Amino acid sequence: MKKKILIVGAGQAACSLAGKYRQQDSEAAITIVGEERYLPYQRPPLSKKYVTGEMSVESLFLRPEAWYQKNDISLLSGHRVVRIVRKSKQVQLDDGRVLDYDKLALTTGTRPRALPNEMGGELKGVYVVRGIDDANAFAAEIASGRRALVIGGGYIGLEAAAVLRNKGLQVRVVEMADRILQRVACAETSNYFRQLHHENGVQIDEALGVKRLVGNNGRVAGAEFSDGSAMEVDFVIVGVGVVANDDLARDAGLNVDQGILVNSFGQTNDKNIYAAGDCTRFEYLGQMVRLESVQNAVDQAESTASNMAGFATPYTPYPWFWSDQFDVKLQIAGLNQSYTDTVTRVGTKPGSLSVWYFAKERLVSVDAMNDPRTFMTAKKMFSSNQLASVEQIRDPDFDPRSVLGA
Amino acid sequence: MPTITYELADGTRTDIKVDVGANVMRTAIDADIPGIVAECGGAAMCATCHVYLEKDSASAFTAISDVEEEMLECVAEDRQPESRLSCQLYVPEGIEQVIVRLPKTQG
Numbered sequence: 178m179k180k181k182i183l184i185v186g187a188g189q190a191a192c193s194l195a196g197k198y199r200q201q202d203s204e205a206a207i208t209i210v211g212e213e214r215y216l217p218y219q220r221p222p223l224s225k226k227y228v229t230g231e232m233s234v235e236s237l238f239l240r241p242e243a244w245y246q247k248n249d250i251s252l253l254s255g256h257r258v259v260r261i262v263r264k265s266k267q268v269q270l271d272d273g274r275v276l277d278y279d280k281l282a283l284t285t286g287t288r289p290r291a292l293p294n295e296m297g298g299e300l301k302g303v304y305v306v307r308g309i310d311d312a313n314a315f316a317a318e319i320a321s322g323r324r325a326l327v328i329g330g331g332y333i334g335l336e337a338a339a340v341l342r343n344k345g346l347q348v349r350v351v352e353m354a355d356r357i358l359q360r361v362a363c364a365e366t367s368n369y370f371r372q373l374h375h376e377n378g379v380q381i382d383e384a385l386g387v388k389r390l391v392g393n394n395g396r397v398a399g400a401e402f403s404d405g406s407a408m409e410v411d412f413v414i415v416g417v418g419v420v421a422n423d424d425l426a427r428d429a430g431l432n433v434d435q436g437i438l439v440n441s442f443g444q445t446n447d448k449n450i451y452a453a454g455d456c457t458r459f460e461y462l463g464q465m466v467r468l469e470s471v472q473n474a475v476d477q478a479e480s481t482a483s484n485m486a487g488f489a490t491p492y493t494p495y496p497w498f499w500s501d502q503f504d505v506k507l508q509i510a511g512l513n514q515s516y517t518d519t520v521t522r523v524g525t526k527p528g529s530l531s532v533w534y535f536a537k538e539r540l541v542s543v544d545a546m547n548d549p550r551t552f553m554t555a556k557k558m559f560s561s562n563q564l565a566s567v568e569q570i571r572d573p574d575f576d577p578r579s580v581l582g583a
Numbered sequence: 584m585p586t587i588t589y590e591l592a593d594g595t596r597t598d599i600k601v602d603v604g605a606n607v608m609r610t611a612i613d614a615d616i617p618g619i620v621a622e623c624g625g626a627a628m629c630a631t632c633h634v635y636l637e638k639d640s641a642s643a644f645t646a647i648s649d650v651e652e653e654m655l656e657c658v659a660e661d662r663q664p665e666s667r668l669s670c671q672l673y674v675p676e677g678i679e680q681v682i683v684r685l686p687k688t689q690g
């Protein structure tokens with residue numbers, strides 16, 4: 178009998194999982210249910226080339242519509258799953274429909290943390306950047322000379338700030354923590370990007386909280402800060418982190434803890450329910466992590482698809498990330514969350530810099546700013562487990578490529 | 584209309600008719616050609632769209648940028664003189680056929 182494979186959530190992980198599953202089972206009925214009315218699409222360009230108009234909606238789509246037909250993958254767009262009924266192996270949709278499954282995959286992603294309503298989060302002109310609709314609303318505000326406030330100095334906030342500044346807006350970034358990128362990078366990397374934004378005319382204020390946004394006829398008009406100061410604004414971008422969409426799983430009694438907990442096979446505590454991508458949390462080098470990245474959405478989804486199809490394939494993540502701001506290409510290999518030391522190396526070109534993170538002498542991550550050679554070298558070090566030592570990296574004359582065997 | 588010919592590592596060939604200006608990576612993704620991953624979606628960030636561009640057509644394409652050059656140094660499969668990132672290749676005018684060979688692995 179044909180197996181029923183149901184995938185809830187229609188982003189990168191869903192698309193990768195469906196495609197990989199189909200390669201291994203030509204018979205199964207595969208269905209993807211997604212809330213948004215678009216074909217599954219890439220999110221990274223939303224805060225970059227999409228809002229500036231350099232990329233069309235169609236160019237965001239991961240696969241054309243014909244691909245889903247060719248691979249016999251049903252796409253139920255514009256529908257939300259409201260409940261998983263594990264006992265009868267069914268899910269219920271928002272229109273009351275009930276779908277059966279043999280194996281269920283949750284690829285529900287994350288949602289941006291919103292500014293609370295009492296702080297003015299409900300005002301018009303306050304945006305998050307997660308989906309195409311968010312980006313469209315944000316893009317409509319872009320016009321030279323307008324004043325934008327970006328709340329949160331993480332990658333999304335800084336990317337948005339760079340795009341807005343390039344379009345001639347007055348841009349101010351406020352970050353509550355002591356420094357921008359504090360959660361995701363070391364001080365050297367923060368310094369590099371602070372300077373980059375300053376040179377390009379973005380005002381950055383760190384250790385400054387937003388007390389509240391002030392409205393005028395329901396639309397944001399100003400902001401008040403923790404130090405008692407205030408400013409007028411035309412619109413606001415909020416980039417203060419994301420929350421895993423694990424509610425469906427929690428309500429169904431699956432184990433969740435800041436994400437859907439899965440083992441290395443992508444399996445939850447129900448053997449017929451799997452999860453992959455940003456919404457999952459799992460063990461990586463002895464710590465529980467959520468890897469919010471395209472890499473994880475693709476690789477974890479593909480290994481999970483193989484497991485669902487009956488081919489035991491444990492997932493070993495080789496995390497990598499990227500960001501674009503002004504003329505700087507940031508590429509990150511590995512995951513730095515447990516680091517104890519960093520070593521900074523100046524690259525061979527002007528403006529190129531790399532920061533090497535070590536956890537008790539073991540290389541765990543590298544931030545490469547305008548230094549693709551170092552990024553590629555580091556990525557290969559991790560995937561081949563040929564790691565450079567602290568001593569080697571501290572020596573400015575040492576060529577990191579030399580640790581990679583032929 | 585120009586043709587892009589994708590030759591898989593096992594020798595299988597697929598011809599796709601395209602417009603001038605078509606992107607070699609995007610065309611492969613849309614046509615479901617296996618062997619091109621393109622994790623970063625064409626931002627020259629990941630080097631998982633590595634191809635070998637046949638010499639006859641190579642000179643008509645935009646030259647390799649510094650970024651592409653550095654990314655190619657550590658690709659998963661052998662770097663060769665014909666190596667390119669297909670996300671950086673747009674089919675130029677005045678060319679009938681573009682032949683790209685795909686490596687066995689992208690990483």
